[in-house]
Amino acid sequence: MSIQYPFVSLVLPVRNEEKYIDTCLQALVSQNYPHEKFEILIADGQSTDRTRDLIEKYKSAFPNLFIFDNPGLIVPTGLNILIREAKGQFIIRVDGHTVIGPDYVMQCVWHLTQSGIDNVGGRMTAIGS
Numbered sequence: 001m002s003i004q005y006p007f008v009s010l011v012l013p014v015r016n017e018e019k020y021i022d023t024c025l026q027a028l029v030s031q032n033y034p035h036e037k038f039e040i041l042i043a044d045g046q047s048t049d050r051t052r053d054l055i056e057k058y059k060s061a062f063p064n065l066f067i068f069d070n071p072g073l074i075v076p077t078g079l080n081i082l083i084r085e086a087k088g089q090f091i092i093r094v095d096g097h098t099v100i101g102p103d104y105v106m107q108c109v110w111h112l113t114q115s116g117i118d119n120v121g122g123r124m125t126a127i128g129s
Contacts, residue, residue, distance in 0.1 A: 013078025
């Protein structure tokens with residue numbers, strides 16, 4: 001796959017994702033896309049569990065991770081905050097309880113840059129627990 005590597009912003013509006021955020025962030029920092037070419041932006045809707053603490057431990061390992069307060073608590077206000085802060089040519093939304101494949105960012109960028117389409121996403125497989 002021959003592509004350029006535009007800068008990408010991964011945006012996560014979250015609230016009380018303690019059970020899932022570690023697995024979600026592990027999938028993000030394990031992407032096969034060049035790490036210096038993407039940022040992870042998280043808007044925390046004043047979580048009352050350990051979500052924020054779990055996110056903080058990733059900041060030292062992944063310097064392009066940034067946390068913002070979302071006083072509006074809900075997803076739309078979190079997304080608005082993150083979109084304003086995003087520096088990427090492309091924005092990829094990820095939910096706090098989502099685990100994306102290791103090539104998800106690469107595949108999205110490839111389709112956006114090679115096919116002329118304006119919006120792309122991936123297949124979702126719901127797995128209960």
